[in-house]
Structures are given as C-alpha cells and as structure tokens.
Amino acid sequence: MSPMHIRNWSGNSDRPALALHCMMGNASYWAPIATQLADLVEITAPDLPGHGQSPDWPGDPDYHTHTTRETAPLIQRPLDLIGHSIGATVALRIAVAAPEAVRSLTLIEPVLFAAAPDPTAVDQLEAIRQLSVDGKDEEAARQFLSIWGEVDLDNQSPTSRSRLIRQIRMVVSGNDTLVHDSAKILRDGGLEAIDAPVMLVMGEESPPVIAAIAEALAARMQDVARASVPGAGHMLPITHPNQVAGLIRMNLEQS
Structure with a gap:
C-alpha cells in the first residue's frame, strides 16, 4: 500500500472515488466537494508526496513518475478518478495505462502542456x-x-x-x-482507449493554455464533456467548490 497520508470522507461506500490534488496543495481541500458528493461516492484523497502529512519526495525517479507509482496501489477496483492540475495529469496517466480501472474521469485544469504547446x-x-x-x-x-x-x-x-x-x-x-510528455501519456491509442465518461473542467480566468489543453485532449477521447466555471482561475476546487462539485456530479451520473 502507498505510504502517502490518506484522507477519507464518509459517503456511499459502494462507490469509491479517488481525488488527487494540485502541486503545493494538500488533500484537505477536497473536503467540501466530498461532502456534497457523499450521496453518490465515498472520496479518498492522498496527500501527494512532499505535501501535507505525506513523506517527502526522495528525489528519484522524477516527481511525476514517483507520484504515479505511489498512487496506483490505491486503486483496488474500478473507481471514479478525480484530479486537479498535476493531480489531473497523474489521473490521466493512470487512466491511459489502465483504462479498465476507471469508472469515470474528471480532470480539473490538467496541466499537460505537451498536449497543446504554448x-x-x-x-x-x-x-x-x-x-x-x-x-x-x-x-x-x-x-x-x-x-x-x-x-x-x-x-x-x-x-x-x-x-x-x-x-x-x-x-x-x-x-x-x-512539457515534454516523457511518460508518453499522449501516445497513439492511449487517450482513445479510455471509454469511461470524461469531464474536463477549467476556470474561465485561467491561463489560455488550459483551454487549449482541454480542446486537444477532448479531440481524442470517446466520451467527453467540457465545462468552464465563470469567475474562476486555476484554483477553482478551493475558490469555487460548489460549482466544481456540481460538475463532478454530472460526470458521476453518466457512469
């Protein structure tokens, strides 16, 4: 099992969900969203390596690879996967590697710059x-x-x-x-193999590259929706939790 510190919120125990936070954040900010979705799912969220109460990143392998390796053992059966910023890219990396493990995929501000070089x-x-x-x-x-x-x-x-x-x-x-997709998340056939419902969520006031990334990812996915939250920037799970919870709910209900 991953040594990361795990946070849990009560909810529908028959339907597990895993939420991955952004760089320089911690899992606690999922609490308002987890509470609003408790009738549908039971959310678990780790503090990613070097964040919150989790152990430090050891320095090798690279941070993204290390975080993905620590996160993957938390998926014991198909579940709803939610990620924000770098957490969204880790979620996407897992979904590409094991699409059968994902019941739905919600990507909030995925910062996979290689998808739309800017x-x-x-x-x-x-x-x-x-x-x-x-x-x-x-x-x-x-x-x-x-x-x-x-x-x-x-x-x-x-x-x-x-x-x-x-x-x-x-x-x-x-x-x-x-930036360079060294993990080959964008490899041929990878995004296309995800057959779970996907929701791409962005802040209306986020840097323009985010919309371009969402468009590039959506063009290669089977079942995808996009949504923009008015007045929100990159940190919308913290600044606009109600709107984000509502959009996650829409995606959960598709699966």
Missing part, C-alpha cells in the same frame, strides 16, 4: 526551472505561485513560506513529463 507557458516554466537551478528557489516559487497558485508568497506564514519554497524542486522535476 510558447508563453513553456517560457514561464523554463524561467522558473532556471531560477531553481541557479539556487533562487524563493523567486522561482514566487513566480510559479503568481501564475498557477493564486497565492502571494510574501503573505504566507514563515512555515508555509518555507514549505512552498522547498516544494518548487518538485515543480521543476515534474515539468519534464508535463
């Missing part, structure tokens, strides 16, 4: 990577959070600030998969 997004990520390589993790974290975290690093407590700065190394490690 020079602006790639340049931003490269600048963040270079800052970290140069030992400037604090500035790297500040730039990352300003784009993808909707968080001001300078307004955080000393403990939170230190944690966020430390986590930028995981961001950099995961980007080889996200």
